[in-house]
Amino acid sequence: SQQGEEDPQALSIQEGENATMNCSYKTSINNLQWYRQNSGRGLVHLILIRSNEREKHSGRLRVTLDTSKKSSSLLITASRAADTASYFCATDAYGNQFYFGTGTSLTVIP
Amino acid sequence: NAGVMQNPRHLVRRRGQEARLRCSPMKGHSHVYWYRQLPEEGLKFMVYLQKENIIDESGMPKERFSAEFPKEGPSILRIQQVVRGDSAAYFCASSPPIGSYEQYFGPGTRLTVT
Secondary structure, three states: OOOOOOEEOOOEEEOOOEEEEEEOOOOOOEEEEEEOOOOOOOEEEEEEEEEOEEEEEEEEEEEEEOOOOEEEEEOOOOOOOOHHHEEEEEEEEEEOOOEEEOOOOEEEEE | OOEEEEEEEEEEEEEOOEEEEEEOOOOOEEEEEEEEEOOOEEEEEEEEOOOEEEEEOOOOOOEEEEEEOOOOOOEEEEOOOOOOHOEEEEEEEEEOOOOOOOOEEEOEEEEOOO
């Protein structure tokens, strides 16, 4: 299937540390996006990276994309307790339909 | 500019009843998507609609589920004769007509079937 898969499934770090999570997918894509979901809430769009881009930054977020390996990584630097959430990658290959992975659950310990 | 609105936020139905979930996209958005999230799982695409058109319903179960996005009013996801396995969070997202791949998500409707 087209679905992205995040790794690790769960991650627990101390506040101030960096958090890295990875996403792998199976087929060629147009774009890859990362979303955050706080417990019981809707998704919040974090960042979009196009297939011809290799790296993108937004505040404390850094996303890389390696289309040869069909993988992406999301790095959150200087983590905060408020970063505690689930993080999903979403890929698209057919226009506006996105396929989401199962997510990485991040816990930042104050 | 209000975000994507979904209602109700929580819905409890007994087996065999009908569930209607509503989604009002962001102002100016004409594309609506429905996703289902089972406990401990990621989101699964269900259906993609534009005004008065179903563009892609490849993720929609063949029976009991239907979706519409009328010319006026919210998008509706309808589940007939609900079963326990339909218990999930249903998220709606919207995007502008052209040129943006970003989807804006609503808060979701949590459906519980008892």
